[in-house]
Amino acid sequence: MKEVAGLLGLCGLLAVALRPVQAADWKMDPAGSKLEFVATFEKTAAPGVFREFDASLRFDPEKPARSSLDVTIKVTSADMNIPDVNKEIRGKDWFDYAGFPQAEFHSTDLRRVEGNRYVARGTLTLKGVKQQVDVPFSWTAAGDGAVMEGELTLKRGAFGIGLGEWKATDTIGADVKVKFKVKLRRG
Numbered sequence: 001m002k003e004v005a006g007l008l009g010l011c012g013l014l015a016v017a018l019r020p021v022q023a024a025d026w027k028m029d030p031a032g033s034k035l036e037f038v039a040t041f042e043k044t045a046a047p048g049v050f051r052e053f054d055a056s057l058r059f060d061p062e063k064p065a066r067s068s069l070d071v072t073i074k075v076t077s078a079d080m081n082i083p084d085v086n087k088e089i090r091g092k093d094w095f096d097y098a099g100f101p102q103a104e105f106h107s108t109d110l111r112r113v114e115g116n117r118y119v120a121r122g123t124l125t126l127k128g129v130k131q132q133v134d135v136p137f138s139w140t141a142a143g144d145g146a147v148m149e150g151e152l153t154l155k156r157g158a159f160g161i162g163l164g165e166w167k168a169t170d171t172i173g174a175d176v177k178v179k180f181k182v183k184l185r186r187g
Contacts, residue, residue: 023059023060023066023067024060024186025056025057025058025186025187026056026059026146026185026186026187027184027186027187028054028055028182028184029145029183029184031183032147032183033053033183034049034179034180034181035050035053035178035182036048036049036050037050037078037176037177037178037179038176038179039156039172039173039176040172040173040175041172041173042171043173046080046085047080048079048080049078049079050073050077050078050079051074051077051078051079052073052074052076052077053071053073053074053077054071054072055069055070055071055182055184056070056187057070059110061112061118064111065109065110065111067107067110068106068107068110069105069106069120070104070105071105072102072103072104073102073103073105074101074102075095075097075101075102075103076090076097076101078095092163093162093163093164093165093166094162094163094166095127095161099127099128100126100127100128103124103125103126103127104125105120105122105123105125105135106122106123107120107122107135108121108122116138116139117136117137117139118136118138119135119136119137120137121133121135122135124154126159126161127159127161128160129158129159129160131159133154134152135150135152136151136152137180138150144185145184145185146183146185147181147182147183148181149180149182150180151177151178151179151180152177153175153177153178154175154178155174155176156172156174157169161176
């Protein structure tokens with residue numbers, strides 16, 4: 001009888017040891033996180049920030065294909081640190097706060113590029129327009145925390161940002177750089 005109990009115990013230990021590692025759930029720490037954007041006005045950097053956003057990540061750095069990233073951005077929290085500009089970007093020609101108060105990114109694929117660098121491919125929905133985008137990022141883990149940082153460039157016209165007199169790209173550039181640093185903790 002002892003042999004059967006011992007064999008069952010050994011089988012149980014093997015089952016636990018051989019079970020695939022699950023990706024960990026990570027929650028954003030808003031105090032340590034930042035989402036910036038940099039447009040250009042007459043070829044001069046015009047920086048801004050989204051003050052309210054949330055990111056949730058299910059991530060295993062060793063097996064990123066089993067991972068997912070979801071980001072929600074409160075577009076109405078955009079701040080370019082100039083009151084007149086902040087008033088202007090609320091309107092329909094820009095972010096259209098009334099019609100589209102939120103933007104979202106949902107990954108469909110995560111993969112390692114090399115070392116601690118990864119790419120999350122997915123759909124960005126901004127101002128009602130859905131576009132496939134690649135979000136490159138680095139991953140630095142320490143204890144029960146981690147930081148993901150990266151940047152990408154978006155074409156504002158692809159999302160209907162800057163319409164009417166602002167559609168031309170000679171005054172306001174076509175490219176907008178998006179930079180992020182997201183502090184995470186195991187959730």
